[in-house]
Amino acid sequence: MPKLANRQEKERLKETSLYRECLIEESNIDESSRTVELSFSSEAIVIRKGWFSSWREVLGHDEDNVDLTRINEMGVLLWNHRSDVPIGAIESAWHDKNDRKCRAKVCFDDDEESEKIFRKVVNNTLKGVSVGYRVTNWEIVDEGGTSTCGRFTGPCEIARKWEPLEISIVSVPADATVGVGRSLDEEGDNAMPKPNERADVVERVSPEDIDRVTRDERVRTAEILAMGQRFEMDLSEHIRSGDSVEMVRKIVMDKLAEERKAVTPAVVTLDEKEKFRAAAQDALCIRGGVKFESDLAPGAKELRSFSLRELAREALARAGESTKGDMMEMIGRALTTSDLPVILGNTANLSLMEGWENEEETWPVWVDDTGVVSDFKIHTAARVGELSELDEIPEGGEYRYGERAETFEQYQVAKFGKLFAVTREAIVNDDIAALTDIPRQMGESARRKLGDIAYTALTSNPKMGDGKTLFHLDHGNLMTAATISFTNFETTIEALGLAIAAMKGQKDVGGKQSLNIRPTFFIAPVALEATARRFFAQEQSPMTITLDTGASVAMGNGANPYAKDYFTLVFDPRLDDASANAWYLAARKGKSVRMYFLNGVKAPYLEQRYGWSVDGTEYKVRIEAGAKAVDWRGLVKNPGA
Structure with a gap:
């Protein structure tokens, strides 16, 4: 027997709006009535990706699996799942039990925007249709197991109670097993899975010409839509603009933080759930010594005396759940059916960012x-x-292109x-x-x-692009060994002068021009910090000051040309691990080392x-x-x- 979803799995998947996309075909388009007949769901397997894992999802199409009441009574045709852009009505939706698909007849409106999209459907420019749906009951089939209907082999998760919410015309087509005018006896790669057929074989229903970019876009769109529903934000603009999931997460977190600072009772009224979350989070931050700039949420002072188990019990009570029973079992319920996970997660994230922001780095x-x-x-x-x-151009001479x-x-x-x-x-x-x-x-x-x-x-x-190491004699940036010394003043000045001259004398890529690159940073191990700081703070050689403060100083003998602010000084113990003696000069930012971040996200997640x-x-x-x-x-x- 397949293993049915346990409580935690049900809670993770239940009441989450999901999306599936498919192709529109032109054979069932009636231009005179502005209607299109399409299939919007099938039992094709879709790969879902979450934060920690991925899973194979199947929409069950047995007779009692799908509830079409809502979409028949109030269903609407949208553009790209945008509730503010309705483009037509759903005249009827029905379950095709022979083909195990859901089909619908939709009618496009005749306003300018709807007409524009309808024309693109007619002209076969827009080929994608997507359904938004909600699942309330799942059957979990372990790897090697068989579903109750006998048609699917695990691992997979089968929606046994689901409800379509709306149908959208979209710009990214995906699942070719459904669409307008699909044949009921169609064979080939898009045929329905046979009993006990392996899930990895069923995956071949996706068109071969859907490349990696399209698959990544589908995952990105689904995750951003789920994020918007979770935090009750309209993130559709970020989908259209191509923003990454990580970037949108950062935008959402920044917006939530800003709303937290800006909120006042006169402007925003939080519901009781949000008030409790904010108060509990601040109470835990107080107990854990986490610093934050905003004022304490109302109720935080009262909750700071609560232990974690008392907070779990309070969260259960506010969620209308039982607080009785064994302590470990009670806490387990709180971690799955109340606001406790959100409160713990927000507190942990604030602690994470405090450590991140306060750690000093060079x-x-x-x-x-x-x-x-x-x-x-x-x-x-x-x-x-x-x-x-630039070339000198004599009178009547020709200009030449630069190289x-x-x-x-x-x-x-x-x-x-x-x-x-x-x-x-x-x-x-x-x-x-x-x-x-x-x-x-x-x-x-x-x-x-x-x-x-x-x-x-x-x-x-x-190694660099030319096959030679970063510091190499052929690169002209590896100097003869010399120490930084406060007592051996003139030797140090000479070593610095040679290093500066080497950088300023570097040629362009073509080897023709001197670039006159000025070093900005002096970078050294901590072992050299005291000596280096004394050297750069001294404007005159100690010997010059001691033995000759008259004519020699007036002539500039013994002066330190690199004193004070010539360099920005950087010392880091990681350099000691490599060498306690080596020191470096670096040009301005962008000319030496560059740090790269995935999707531009510079903070931990x-x-x-x-x-x-x-x-x-x-x-x-x-x-x-x-x-x-x-x-x-x-x-x-x-x-x-």
């Missing part, structure tokens, strides 16, 4: 952090050279993360540190990880789910980043003596 001083990538592949960037110098050379550099981002959990035992023991201290430390760790990435790009001396490997709630902290020296001409290394 790499942002000199590293360019504007790099953005959209995936984890190796990326290749052309480094275009400067134009050749530009280019080289290539490769870079890539990686994913970094860690799990932690707030267990039922931690809640029973009122272990507030598990909720605040651990995520705070993970925020600090994420910040440090970026520092590791940035300085590794410097100290690992990686916290994901949450009800625990599977532990009894409690699991959290995952992740950040995706990489760093690369983009141009050796903006860096000089002296290995030190």
